[in-house]
Amino acid sequence: MTYEVKSLNEECGVFGIWGHPDAAKLTYFGLHSLQHRGQEGAGILANDQGTLRRHRDTGLLSEVFRNPLNLEKLTGSSAIGHVRYATAGEASVDNIQPFLFRFQDTQFGLAHNGNLTNAQSLKSELEKNGAIFSSTSDSEILAHLIRRSHNPSFMGKIKEALNTVKGGFAYLMLFEDKLIAALDPNGFRPLSIGKMSNGALVVSSETCAFEVIGAEWIRDVHPGELVIFDENGITYDRYTDDTQLAICSMEYIYFARPDSNIQGVNVHTARKRMGAQLAREFKNQADIVVGVPNSSLSAAMGFAEESGLPNEMGLIKNQYVQRTFIQPTQELREQGVRMKLSAVSGVVKGKRVVMIDDSIVRGTTSRRIVKLLKEAGATEVHVAIASPALAYPCFYGIDIQSREELIAANHTVEETCEIIGADSLTYLSVEGLIDSIGIDTDAPNGGLCVAYFDGKYPTPLYDYEERYLESLNEQTSFY
Numbered sequence: 001m002t003y004e005v006k007s008l009n010e011e012c013g014v015f016g017i018w019g020h021p022d023a024a025k026l027t028y029f030g031l032h033s034l035q036h037r038g039q040e041g042a043g044i045l046a047n048d049q050g051t052l053r054r055h056r057d058t059g060l061l062s063e064v065f066r067n068p069l070n071l072e073k074l075t076g077s078s079a080i081g082h083v084r085y086a087t088a089g090e091a092s093v094d095n096i097q098p099f100l101f102r103f104q105d106t107q108f109g110l111a112h113n114g115n116l117t118n119a120q121s122l123k124s125e126l127e128k129n130g131a132i133f134s135s136t137s138d139s140e141i142l143a144h145l146i147r148r149s150h151n152p153s154f155m156g157k158i159k160e161a162l163n164t165v166k167g168g169f170a171y172l173m174l175f176e177d178k179l180i181a182a183l184d185p186n187g188f189r190p191l192s193i194g195k196m197s198n199g200a201l202v203v204s205s206e207t208c209a210f211e212v213i214g215a216e217w218i219r220d221v222h223p224g225e226l227v228i229f230d231e232n233g234i235t236y237d238r239y240t241d242d243t244q245l246a247i248c249s250m251e252y253i254y255f256a257r258p259d260s261n262i263q264g265v266n267v268h269t270a271r272k273r274m275g276a277q278l279a280r281e282f283k284n285q286a287d288i289v290v291g292v293p294n295s296s297l298s299a300a301m302g303f304a305e306e307s308g309l310p311n312e313m314g315l316i317k318n319q320y321v322q323r324t325f326i327q328p329t330q331e332l333r334e335q336g337v338r339m340k341l342s343a344v345s346g347v348v349k350g351k352r353v354v355m356i357d358d359s360i361v362r363g364t365t366s367r368r369i370v371k372l373l374k375e376a377g378a379t380e381v382h383v384a385i386a387s388p389a390l391a392y393p394c395f396y397g398i399d400i401q402s403r404e405e406l407i408a409a410n411h412t413v414e415e416t417c418e419i420i421g422a423d424s425l426t427y428l429s430v431e432g433l434i435d436s437i438g439i440d441t442d443a444p445n446g447g448l449c450v451a452y453f454d455g456k457y458p459t460p461l462y463d464y465e466e467r468y469l470e471s472l473n474e475q476t477s478f479y
Helices: 023-035 070-074 121-126 140-148 156-162 208-213 248-255 267-281 297-307 330-340 364-376 413-420 430-437 464-476
Strands: 014-017 041-048 051-058 078-084 099-102 106-118 167-174 181-184 194-195 199-206 216-222 223-229 235-240 288-291 313-319 341-343 353-356 382-383 424-427
Touching: 014 023, 014 106, 014 167, 014 181, 014 223, 023 041, 023 070, 023 078, 023 199, 023 208, 041 106, 051 106, 078 106, 078 167, 078 199, 078 248, 078 464, 099 140, 106 140, 121 140, 121 464, 156 181, 156 223, 181 199, 181 235, 199 208, 199 223, 248 267, 248 430, 267 297, 267 382, 267 430, 297 353, 313 364, 341 364, 353 364, 364 382, 413 424
Parallel strands: 288 353, 353 382, 382 424
Antiparallel strands: 014 078, 014 199, 041 051, 041 078, 099 106, 106 167, 167 181, 181 223, 194 199, 194 216, 223 235, 313 341
16 A cells, blocks of 8 residues: 655644533633644533533534534533544544443543554454444544453553553543543653643643643653543553653654643754754855744744854745645646745845755655745755654654655655755754753653654554565665
8 A cells, every 4th residue: 555645744632621611612722722733623522420422523623613502512521622633535524533432331432642553453353352343543442442351440441451552642531430541651642731720630732732721731641651530630540660751753843832842841942952953963054044834933943043044034824725635737736835835035035045844754845845945036945954854654643654755765865955956955863853852861862752763663563564664675764
């Protein structure tokens, strides 16, 4: 199967709240702050004194809840919500979360951020034993594992299930009398806990969601940890002690909002430091710095401050263009790029430009932006990437599962530079990335997963191992 990598896409974002009379409405506001993590679907599930109600649909959050009645019917003092990015062939309402499971003796909701690396094997085994799946999402597997566990205790069933699934996951589970959050043993995906002034407790993929509802950050959920919210407040528990922090470095590079804090590090500050380190590694002469909006603007600030070059707004993003559909001709595809970005001729004309971007996936977008800048009069365009070369797939929650279309897996820096039409190309070093993020930890790679850059995965790949080895035989990395 061929995977077409158009851009980097995070799988999803989750938000939950316990102990507030307007739980569903606050979940809506929290999800709005997480909309950048998924634009293909959204849903909210609320608990009103043991009765679980849900609304979900495809589209942006504002589209899903365009009818106010869909939110007003979600009464109760606790809720979980989900925004989703769907991979190819999965944009179905059946896959939109939170999932709601109703059994003869209980009911509960489930929201998941991440990707399970042993999902295919588990699903086949469960189906052989009579399990029926209502979606193609790997998130449904946990519910079946919990339900089929023979462990005599309720928490024992959950712990057993969490030790069975492998890969990247941040789970929120809403029961009739409690809300449970769980993070995978490596903490690939971010998950934080907050508290509101009235005592309500919240949990979110990113801390930026706390600001909009007036919650105060308490702490991050730790790898291998279970956090239970109920009438007694917060209880911290563990389902495994075999843990090793390896948070996705792409959260800092690209996915997370700049006003979020992850593992004690502000994302904007980390990106500025990446830009500053990139400037130290940059070996060319230039006149101005231009960041590609919006995720590269922080790195451009850091580059400019370190290099002493002026940071100019040489590229303008049209904020009202959601997406460009595949067009039948190259001319129309180029027009689609111009709808999203415009080069400011009055800024770049006659200048040697350092174009700062967060990453290069296929190289297609970089080539078009370089072309825009040169057509606007830039005499030279030096591309500087505030991350290392993306040469390996991700199996923990980002839709890159093949090396086939990763330009860095198939071309040297010099070849890539020629393909995108730049005068030079500089990637941030892996060491520079780790030092710039600067998590306070003794964990390998500074507590980061950098497998996308060095091919060294912190866990077994299970169901993906064969596919990954096949891709290694087909392509040779130059990094």
